[in-house]
Amino acid sequence: MNNQSIVLASRPQGWVKPDDFRLESSAMPAPRDGEVLVKNLWLSLDPYMRGRISEAKSYVPPVAIGAVMVGQTVGEVIESKAPGLKAGDHVLTSLGWQTHGVARGTEVTKVDGSKVPLSYFLGVLGMPGLTAYFGLYEIGHPRAGNTLVVSAASGAVGSVVGQLAKASGCRVVGIAGGKAKCDYVVKDLGFDACVDYKAGKLKEDLAKATPDGVDVYFENVGGEIMDAVMARMNFASRMVVCGLISDYNTTEPYGMKMMRSVLVNRIRMQGMIVFDWVNRYPEGIKALSALLSSGKIKYRESVVQGIENAPQGLIDLLQGKNFGKQLVKLT
Amino acid sequence: MNNQSIVLASRPQGWVKPDDFRLESSAMPAPRDGEVLVKNLWLSLDPYMRGRISEAKSYVPPVAIGAVMVGQTVGEVIESKAPGLKAGDHVLTSLGWQTHGVARGTEVTKVDGSKVPLSYFLGVLGMPGLTAYFGLYEIGHPRAGNTLVVSAASGAVGSVVGQLAKASGCRVVGIAGGKAKCDYVVKDLGFDACVDYKAGKLKEDLAKATPDGVDVYFENVGGEIMDAVMARMNFASRMVVCGLISDYNTTEPYGMKMMRSVLVNRIRMQGMIVFDWVNRYPEGIKALSALLSSGKIKYRESVVQGIENAPQGLIDLLQGKNFGKQLVKLT
Numbered sequence: 001m002n003n004q005s006i007v008l009a010s011r012p013q014g015w016v017k018p019d020d021f022r023l024e025s026s027a028m029p030a031p032r033d034g035e036v037l038v039k040n041l042w043l044s045l046d047p048y049m050r051g052r053i054s055e056a057k058s059y060v061p062p063v064a065i066g067a068v069m070v071g072q073t074v075g076e077v078i079e080s081k082a083p084g085l086k087a088g089d090h091v092l093t094s095l096g097w098q099t100h101g102v103a104r105g106t107e108v109t110k111v112d113g114s115k116v117p118l119s120y121f122l123g124v125l126g127m128p129g130l131t132a133y134f135g136l137y138e139i140g141h142p143r144a145g146n147t148l149v150v151s152a153a154s155g156a157v158g159s160v161v162g163q164l165a166k167a168s169g170c171r172v173v174g175i176a177g178g179k180a181k182c183d184y185v186v187k188d189l190g191f192d193a194c195v196d197y198k199a200g201k202l203k204e205d206l207a208k209a210t211p212d213g214v215d216v217y218f219e220n221v222g223g224e225i226m227d228a229v230m231a232r233m234n235f236a237s238r239m240v241v242c243g244l245i246s247d248y249n250t251t252e253p254y255g256m257k258m259m260r261s262v263l264v265n266r267i268r269m270q271g272m273i274v275f276d277w278v279n280r281y282p283e284g285i286k287a288l289s290a291l292l293s294s295g296k297i298k299y300r301e302s303v304v305q306g307i308e309n310a311p312q313g314l315i316d317l318l319q320g321k322n323f324g325k326q327l328v329k330l331t
Numbered sequence: 332m333n334n335q336s337i338v339l340a341s342r343p344q345g346w347v348k349p350d351d352f353r354l355e356s357s358a359m360p361a362p363r364d365g366e367v368l369v370k371n372l373w374l375s376l377d378p379y380m381r382g383r384i385s386e387a388k389s390y391v392p393p394v395a396i397g398a399v400m401v402g403q404t405v406g407e408v409i410e411s412k413a414p415g416l417k418a419g420d421h422v423l424t425s426l427g428w429q430t431h432g433v434a435r436g437t438e439v440t441k442v443d444g445s446k447v448p449l450s451y452f453l454g455v456l457g458m459p460g461l462t463a464y465f466g467l468y469e470i471g472h473p474r475a476g477n478t479l480v481v482s483a484a485s486g487a488v489g490s491v492v493g494q495l496a497k498a499s500g501c502r503v504v505g506i507a508g509g510k511a512k513c514d515y516v517v518k519d520l521g522f523d524a525c526v527d528y529k530a531g532k533l534k535e536d537l538a539k540a541t542p543d544g545v546d547v548y549f550e551n552v553g554g555e556i557m558d559a560v561m562a563r564m565n566f567a568s569r570m571v572v573c574g575l576i577s578d579y580n581t582t583e584p585y586g587m588k589m590m591r592s593v594l595v596n597r598i599r600m601q602g603m604i605v606f607d608w609v610n611r612y613p614e615g616i617k618a619l620s621a622l623l624s625s626g627k628i629k630y631r632e633s634v635v636q637g638i639e640n641a642p643q644g645l646i647d648l649l650q651g652k653n654f655g656k657q658l659v660k661l662t
Contacts, residue, residue, distance in 0.1 A: 056591070222590060241593045255586015259553060260387070262572045263602040271594040 003028050004307050005068045005098035008053055015249045016050065016318060021069065021311040029102040031081045037102050038075040038093055043307070043328040044122035045071070045314050046156075047220075050248035069097035069310070072127065073330075074111060074118045085110070092121050097310050099330055116292065123325035124292060124299040125285055128156035131242060131274040133284040136161050136218060138277065139240045139270045144169030146215035149206075149232075151225050153194060154181040154300070156325035157242060160288070161218045162191050163297045170216070173209045175225060177320045184323070189298055202228050213237075222246045223254040230258035230267075239269040249318055300324030334359050335638050336399045336429035339384055346580045347381065347649060352400070352642040360433040362412045368433050369406040369424055374638070374659040375453035376402070376645050377487070378551075381579035400428035400641075403458065404661075405442060405449045416441070423452050428641050430661055447623065454656035455623060455630040456616055459487035462573060462605040464615040467492050467549060469608065470571045470601045475500030477546035480537075480563075482556050484525060485512040485631070487656035488573060491619070492549045493522050494628045501547070504540045506556060508651045515654070520629055533559050544568075553577045554585040561589035561598075570600040580649055631655030 002025045009022040031037045052063050052070055063070055073096070077089040082105025085091070091108040095101035111121045123129060135157075142148055148165040152158040153174025162172045162185065174185040174194040182194035193209040195202065206228055213234040219226055222244030233239070247253045262269060277284070291297040302322040304313040310328045317326045333356045340353040362368045383394050383401055394401055404427070408420040413436025416422070422439040426432035442452045454460060466488075473479055479496040483489040484505025493503045493516065505516040505525040513525035524540040526533065537559055544565040550557055553575030564570070578584045593600060608615070622628040633653040635644040641659045648657045 226590070241590070244590055244594055247591060253588045253591060255588050256590055257584045257586050259557075259572070259575055259587055260578060260584060261602075262600060263575055263604075266602040266604065266607065268599065268601040269593060270599040271592075271597040273594075273597065276597065 001028060002026060003098055003100040005096070006307060006310050007066055007068055008063050009065070011053060011055060011062075011065065014251050016053070016311075016315050018311050018315065020053070023308050028100060031079055031102050033081050034083075034105055035102050036077045036082050036085050036091070036105055036108065037079040037100065038073075038091060038095060038108070039078050039100050040073040040075040040093070040095060040098065040330050041090075042074045042119045042122055043071055043097060043310060043330055044073070044126070045310065045317050045326040045328060046127070047243055047245045047248065047317065049314060050245070050318055054248070070094070071096050072122055074121050075101075080105070082106075090118055092126070097307065099307055116289070119301060119327055120292075120299070122327060123156050123301065124160060124297060125288055127274055128325060129160050129288045130277070130281055130284045131272075132157050132160035132164060132218075133288060134274060134277040134280070135240045135242050135272045136164050136216075139272055140165075140216040140218060140238050142168045142170050142216050145171075147171045147173065147210050147212055148216040148218065149173045149175065149210065149214050149229055150218040150220070151175040151229075152220035152243070152245065152320075153185045153191065154189075154323060155220065158218070158220055159185070159189055159299070159324070160297060163189055164291070165216070166190055167291065167296050171212075173206075173214075175206075175221070175229075181323060184300070188300075197225055203231070206232060216240070218242060220245060226254075227256055227258045230256070230261045233261055233265050233267050235265050237265060237267050239267055241269060241271040245318065302326050303329050305329050332359060333357060334429055334431040336427070337638060337641050338397055338399055339394050340396070342384060342386060342393075342396065345582050347384070347642075347646050349642050349646065351384070354639050359431060362410055362433050364412050365414075365436055366433050367408045367413050367416050367422070367436055367439065368410040368431065369404075369422060369426060369439070370409050370431055371404040371406040371424070371426060371429065371661050372421075373405045373450045373453055374402055374428060374641060374661055375404070375457070376641065376648050376657040376659060377458070378574055378576045378579065378648065380645060381576070381649055385579070401425070402427045403453055405452050406432075411436070413437075421449055423457070428638065430638055447620070450632060450658055451623075451630070453658060454487050454632065455491060455628060456619055458605055459656060460491050460619045461608070461612055461615045462603075463488050463491035463495060463549075464619060465605060465608040465611070466571045466573050466603045467495050467547075470603055471496075471547040471549060471569050473499045473501050473547050476502075478502045478504065478541055478543055479547040479549065480504045480506065480541065480545050480560055481549040481551070482506040482560075483551035483574070483576065483651075484516045484522065485520075485654060486551065489549070489551055490516070490520055490630070490655070491628060494520055495622070496547070497521055498622065498627050502543075504537075504545075506537075506552070506560075512654060515631070519631075528556055534562070537563060547571070549573060551576060557585075558587055558589045561587070561592045564592055564596050564598050566596050568596060568598050570598055572600060572602040576649065633657050634660050636660050
């Protein structure tokens with residue numbers, strides 16, 4: 001049996017296309033001392049991946065042409081030469097878009113699939129959930145009675161942000177694309193309101209949904225949505241800049257016109273990456289697990305089948321066609 | 332003798348014009364119980380005034396058409412019916428653009444002109460100096476070894492920001508318009524470098540002046556200068572949004588393109604108004620007075636003569652033609 005992987009074939013300009021990627025087959029790798037061979041079960045698809053295949057300055061150098069696409073997986077150890085790990089163990093890895101891979105034992109994290117599905121460690125109990133948890137509490141500083149707005153509200157990060165804010169006593173308003181997502185956010189997740197940005201009257205709908213203005217804005221999207229929310233921000237409000245997905249596929253970034261609101265309303269705006277709190281992940285996972293068990297956080301996944309469909313899965317995600325945390329099921 | 336005042340004649344669109352204002356003459360007002368009649372000696376002209384004559388949402392309602400223009404003055408009490416104030420006292424007032432005026436005794440602040448010129452209470456020891464002091468220390472959080480950039484570097488706020496940062500161990504880079512202002516900032520005020528934004532190669536010059544990037548950016552200007560500095564910001568850097576003077580005279584605000592830098596570099600950006608620290612003014616004045624006495628802060632004024640020239644003084648200020656703190660000498 002060979003290892004199947006998706007490599008970057010070309011560096012996309014603007015929207016990502018399927019042929020920016022290529023499926024490759026290679027010999028099954030063998031673990032050396034200190035390493036494990038992992039069969040990947042789930043691959044996570046995330047908006048940050050668009051940045052990793054672009055040449056713009058970012059956190060880390062971009063994925064090289066011809067290299068395996070980066071990404072987190074949950075997999076099963078099938079051969080171990082690493083202390084503390086044995087065949088059958090489930091692990092969180094950074095092996096990327098491939099069916100199998102070899103990692104140092106110290107580079108993977110054991111996860112326990114007995115209480116929650118293994119895929120949750122790529123979502124609500126993984127990077128997206130922790131992004132929501134630390135971004136909201138460390139930068140957003142929500143207070144009971146505050147109005148919080150979150151964009152990409154039905155997504156992996158946004159859905160957790162809104163539910164955490166709700167649990168913290170906020171009035172929570174989501175922004176999402178289309179009636180189905182908005183209905184889900186209000187009826188299933190318990191948000192107070194949701195604005196459908198595709199309905200064509202964003203400013204009016206946002207004004208109706210935030211009669212007392214906005215105290216915390218958790219930004220995943222950027223662009224015109226950001227400007228529209230900025231115009232509703234209250235005195236001493238906070239804006240968490242977590243993602244700007246609307247800019248990721250454009251060749252010219254959006255020009256934010258509402259800087260005046262930052263000045264006049266003394267808004268505190270701050271960028272974030274979940275890695276900034278890497279030493280506190282256990283705290284976040286514990287808190288999110290408890291809220292999940294008690295039913296205060298609900299969670300939804302959007303699954304594509306097979307490694308060969310990962311590129312289309314990412315493209316759909318970047319266009320907002322996913323509904324919930326986007327995953328690739330590899331087995 | 333009559334009172335001479337400047338009233339708002341029309342609400343400017345875009346650049347302010349002289350005939351947006353009108354000189355009026357009226358009977359000398361008389362103080363009632365609890366009030367003082369003040370002869371204004373100095374009128375302060377400040378960028379915020381552009382906002383006060385526009386209809387855009389701001390801190391407070393705009394100046395009405397036909398009303399006396401708002402502004403701070405330093406004057407001399409010529410008749411007092413207020414306890415604790417007597418003829419001859421010098422006071423800081425909000426009487427606006429007029430030669431005389433009546434104020435409640437509780438609305439003016441006594442100032443002591445025996446150690447520093449009275450005009451300093453409108454500049455380095457007044458709102459501009461306090462803006463620099465609280466904005467820099469409370470939001471900018473400068474550390475020894477940091478690189479700080481300040482726009483409008485030769486102005487009333489920028490010159491104090493840079494000198495305070497220098498005294499706090501920072502490498503200080505100013506941005507100003509023209510060689511004369513840049514020379515002043517470096518040679519007289521002791522900044523490490525100054526970028527002349529009128530020289531036509533802002534990005535290159537800024538890169539040369541900030542080889543280690545930018546840790547604190549104190550923004551007075553906005554627009555393209557802001558985007559250029561944003562592109563140089565370091566990880567976990569801070570941006571104090573104090574003013575956006577380049578936007579004040581445009582009908583369409585500038586679109587900031589570097590939001591991505593906020594995200595990638597985890598920049599913390601925060602708007603400010605000096606009023607936010609009104610309870611701490613005495614602390615700021617004490618600190619600034621000490622630095623002024625010891626020669627660590629130098630200060631320059633730009634003076635126009637006569638109330639009738641106040642409109643042109645404001646227009647020059649908004650176009651960057653002033654050089655130092657802009658004042659109108661009324662006597």
